[in-house]
Amino acid sequence: MLTNHIIRFNGLPSLKTGEFLNKIMALESFDEKLELLDRGQFWVVRKLQGALSRIGDEKLHDDLMDMLEVHEINMKSAAALRTSRGTLTTPGVN
Secondary structure, three states, X not given: OHHHHHHHOOOOOOOOXXXXXXXXXXXXXXXXXXXXXXXXXXXXXXXXXXXXXXXXOHHHHHHHHHHHHHHHHHHHHHHHHHHHHOOXXXXXXX
16 A cells, blocks of 8 residues: 555655564564564554644545554554453553
C-alpha cells in the first residue's frame, strides 16, 4: 500500500528495510519478541496519530487510518496474549 502511494506521488520506492525484524529474530524468548513487536506497533501508532491530521490526500489518509486501526487491534491482541501468559507490560516503557 505504501509503495503504491509513493509511486502515485511520483516517488521511487526502496526495497530497503529496517533492522526491526532482525532485532526481533535475535531475541530468544517469545515474550521478549512479543514485547519488542508491541513496542514497535506502539511507535507506529504514535507516528500515525501525529501525522494523520496533516495528510490532505483522501486516499492516503484512508489507507493510513486503516493501518492505524490494524496496529491498534494488534496491540490489543498482544496485550491479551501477554495478560494470559502473565507477562503484561506497557508498550514503549521498559
